[in-house]
Amino acid sequence: MILLRLISWQYVRKHLLRSLLTIAGIVLGVAVFVGMHTANQSVLTAFTNTVDRIAGATQLQITAGEAGFEEEILERVQGVPEVRVAVPVIEAVAMPETRAKGNLLILAVDMTGDRSLREYALEDGDDSFIEDPLVFLAQPDSIMITREFAAENGLKANDALTLRSMDGPKRFVVRGIMKSSGLTSAFGGNLAIMDVYAAQKVFGRGRRFDRIDLAVQEGLRPEEVGKRLEQLLGAGYQVESPSSRGKQFESLSSVYGMLANITSLFALFIGMFIIYNSFAIAVTQRRSEIGILRALGATRGQIQGLFLAESAVGGRWGRGWGY
Amino acid sequence: MIELTGVTKRFDGKKQVTALNMVNLRIDKGEMVSLVGPSGSGKSTLLNLIGGLDKPSTGEIALDGAVLSGLSDDALTKLRRDKIGFIFQFFNLLPTLSCLENVSLPLHLRGWKKAQIAERAHELLTLVGLGKRLEHLPEELSGGERQRVAIARALSVYPPILLADEPTGNLDSATGVEILGLIRDLHARLQTTVLIVTHDRSVAENCPRQIALKDGVVVQDRRV
Ligand SMILES: Nc1ncnc2c1ncn2[C@@H]1O[C@H](COP(=O)(O)OP(=O)(O)OP(=O)(O)O)[C@@H](O)[C@H]1O
Ligand SMILES: [Mg+2]
Numbered sequence: 204m205i206l207l208r209l210i211s212w213q214y215v216r217k218h219l220l221r222s223l224l225t226i227a228g229i230v231l232g233v234a235v236f237v238g239m240h241t242a243n244q245s246v247l248t249a250f251t252n253t254v255d256r257i258a259g260a261t262q263l264q265i266t267a268g269e270a271g272f273e274e275e276i277l278e279r280v281q282g283v284p285e286v287r288v289a290v291p292v293i294e295a296v297a298m299p300e301t302r303a304k305g306n307l308l309i310l311a312v313d314m315t316g317d318r319s320l321r322e323y324a325l326e327d328g329d330d331s332f333i334e335d336p337l338v339f340l341a342q343p344d345s346i347m348i349t350r351e352f353a354a355e356n357g358l359k360a361n362d363a364l365t366l367r368s369m370d371g372p373k374r375f376v377v378r379g380i381m382k383s384s385g386l387t388s389a390f391g392g393n394l395a396i397m398d399v400y401a402a403q404k405v406f407g408r409g410r411r412f413d414r415i416d417l418a419v420q421e422g423l424r425p426e427e428v429g430k431r432l433e434q435l436l437g438a439g440y441q442v443e444s445p446s447s448r449g450k451q452f453e454s455l456s457s458v459y460g461m462l463a464n465i466t467s468l469f470a471l472f473i474g475m476f477i478i479y480n481s482f483a484i485a486v487t488q489r490r491s492e493i494g495i496l497r498a499l500g501a502t503r504g505q506i507q508g509l510f511l512a513e514s515a516v517g518g519r520w521g522r523g524w525g526y
Numbered sequence: 527m528i529e530l531t532g533v534t535k536r537f538d539g540k541k542q543v544t545a546l547n548m549v550n551l552r553i554d555k556g557e558m559v560s561l562v563g564p565s566g567s568g569k570s571t572l573l574n575l576i577g578g579l580d581k582p583s584t585g586e587i588a589l590d591g592a593v594l595s596g597l598s599d600d601a602l603t604k605l606r607r608d609k610i611g612f613i614f615q616f617f618n619l620l621p622t623l624s625c626l627e628n629v630s631l632p633l634h635l636r637g638w639k640k641a642q643i644a645e646r647a648h649e650l651l652t653l654v655g656l657g658k659r660l661e662h663l664p665e666e667l668s669g670g671e672r673q674r675v676a677i678a679r680a681l682s683v684y685p686p687i688l689l690a691d692e693p694t695g696n697l698d699s700a701t702g703v704e705i706l707g708l709i710r711d712l713h714a715r716l717q718t719t720v721l722i723v724t725h726d727r728s729v730a731e732n733c734p735r736q737i738a739l740k741d742g743v744v745v746q747d748r749r750v
Pocket of ligand 1: 537538539543544545563564565566567568569570571572615
């Protein structure tokens with residue numbers, strides 16, 4: 204549009220500072236909104252990721268209160284045709300007798316079957332993480348720690364590590380180190396993996412498990428399989444999805460989400476105000492220009508078009524920078 | 527032809543001002559008319575009403591038979607665009623545009639082709655003696671030169687009606703005479719209807735018809 208070139212561009216050239224301020228206003232408005240929104244999104248994503256990572260590909264979890272399960276229950280669950288894979292889990296929290304602070308969550312899993320549910324990124328390729336897999340499984344004191352935890356405490360393979368648990372101090376030997384990704388990043392590295400059968404022995408669980416994690420056959424709905432399992436197992440057993448187990452997380456994240464939305468709205472409001480103001484100022488300052496154009500025979504449409512085109516151009520610049 | 531019947535214009539402010547009071551006036555095509563009167567007598571107001579920039583409180587204004595109050599906003603703009611050239615009391619050039627661009631502007635607004643625009647703008651700037659200052663910005667020109675650009679702009683569309691509000695008011699008398707000569711020349715060549723507001727006696731006396739306003743009322747209307 205010739206008018207735009209003739210007037211607006213000249214105007215921008217002549218009033219570089221004012222134009223820059225107008226654009227800066229738009230930049231700020233968009234940036235505040237986009238920034239708030241992105242920040243909120245990433246915090247929410249982090250929350251959700253934590254829940255997801257611990258659960259892995261687990262679709263349902265079976266619990267039975269403090270006492271846990273007999274091994275026989277695991278076999279029954281594994282025998283249900285709708286269940287693709289079911290693995291036993293023992294969770295224990297222990298305090299390392301080391302320099303580093305913080306508790307260690309020990310996740311004891313079936314080392315042979317659990318890889319289909321959870322992703323452990325292992326150092327030095329998948330198979331060399333454990334000096335000798337047979338030794339790892341054969342020795343109940345074998346434990347796998349994260350690279351961060353190893354670095355923090357100056358641990359390397361085959362070093363001893365004493366952990367205080369509910370049943371007193373336990374001595375372990377580091378026989379594997381995990382890369383920090385997937386599951387391990389959920390706890391900032393304070394996670395250790397050991398064999399579930401070894402854990403039964405070390406933590407005095409007898410022949411019981413804390414939990415069964417399972418995935419259903421392709422194409423089936425977890426909720427329906429869950430109902431079926433509840434019927435099968437009878438009272439005293441809860442079959443739930445990992446996300447409903449992570450209720451605390453969820454309610455926390457929904458409260459946070461609401462708060463985040465309110466701040467986003469505020470930011471949007473401020474952003475709109477800044478943008479509106481920038482243009483209101485620009486239009487007021489150019490009222491005489493508009494008057495002259497009208498007197499020279501510019502229709503309302505032509506002038507509106509001019510300002511719309513201008514705001515479109517300014518807006519595009521501003522938005523580009525705001526991002 | 528310009529025809530005013532019973533035109534009154536009031537401004538509502540803290541105190542109501544009657545800028546024009548029951549003005550009846552008829553200006554025929556091709557006339558050259560001067561409009562004199564003390565400051566605040568309503569001269570600029572009259573020009574603005576005729577040019578359709580403002581609306582009368584009561585009464586009617588017709589241009590070539592078209593009653594302005596009966597027109598939509600867009601139709602009024604088109605009429606103004608096709609029939610009227612304005613020279614403002616203060617030059618009202620767009621400061622960011624060069625002389626050439628200022629003169630081209632009304633032609634752009636009428637959707638002319640680029641080549642035609644360039645040709646016409648050159649022609650008129652040459653006519654007002656600024657053929658060599660095409661690319662200059664208004665601030666780089668003297669007052670007289672600016673007024674000449676404003677005249678070239680007003681005439682760029684060959685308007686049938688030229689409304690000039692003190693075109694020589696901000697100029698020294700020699701330049702004023704020059705500008706007036708220019709307007710007379712164009713009036714003669716294009717049979718433009720000219721209405722000039724002026725404080726300058728000699729300018730007024732150079733027009734074949736002289737109208738005097740006082741307190742918003744026509745107090746004298748004579749032809750020589
Ligand atoms: N927009 C307005 N609002 C209020 N009053 C106005 C407005 N425009 C003009 N007036 C008043 O109307 C009267 C006539 O004004 P106008 O500008 O027509 O005078 P003028 O004859 O052109 O004077 P000058 O020779 O000083 O230019 C003045 O009293 C003025 O104060
Ligand atoms: Mg005036």
